[in-house]
Amino acid sequence: MTGPPDQGRPDQGPPDQGPPRPGPAGADPAGAEPPPPGDDPEERDPGLARERTSLSWMRTAISFAALGGVVLKANLLSGLVILAIAPVVWQLGRVTRGPGASGLPVVGATRLFIITVAIVAVALLCLVIAVFGQAVPGALR
């Protein structure tokens, strides 16, 4: 006689349902065991998370392009600069993730920092255009 079929661990789900939120260390009410020692993160299958992240980078690049298109109406040079950021963002999303020697992945931290600096710079540029630029009401008609 065989025992009942293995139902699997209750905390395991398909990888495309997103990662479960980790609870406080040592306070798991379900009593789920921590991953066994030697479970290398590099060997874990991220499932479709990599695809979703890649698509997210692509949407961000498209957002930059859309903003550049709007700014083109107000200021040609600034619009072209913002439009040029879009392919850079797209390329940043394609950079292969590699763990640093220690701590956070250096490539991830750097490229996210670049995105932040780019958005702040674009916002400042738009602020200058909004304050000092010549308004063109009805330009989208």
Add this chain to the structure above:
Amino acid sequence: MSWSSRLAALLPRTAVQDTGGTEPDPRFTFANERTFLAWSRSALALVVAGLGVVQLLPPFPGVPSGRHLIGLPLIVLGAVLAVTAYAEWVRNQRALRRGEPLPRSVMPWILAATVTGIAVISSIVLLVSAAR
């Protein structure tokens, strides 16, 4: 902790030097990155909305600075959201590495409060414009 040291802790090199904990599950890292990107797109949308209000809307009769009152806070909010999103990404990644609970996010509160304020300003501008 002073503001300068808090800002310095956000720089990529400084963040990488945080050696506490272990490498988290890649799915958590990807999810954290996607959350940052989603907030970044929201920031860009706010910037483009603010610029559109100032540059493309016709002026409000009787309220000459009405477009600037509505549009400029949106652009500033976009920049603030972008910086906050990066700071939260660093904090979340650090918590994931150390197996700690994720810190509570202030970004929904910032976004809700500012958008509510801008909605109130817009209503006042529209009412004043319609009354004249």
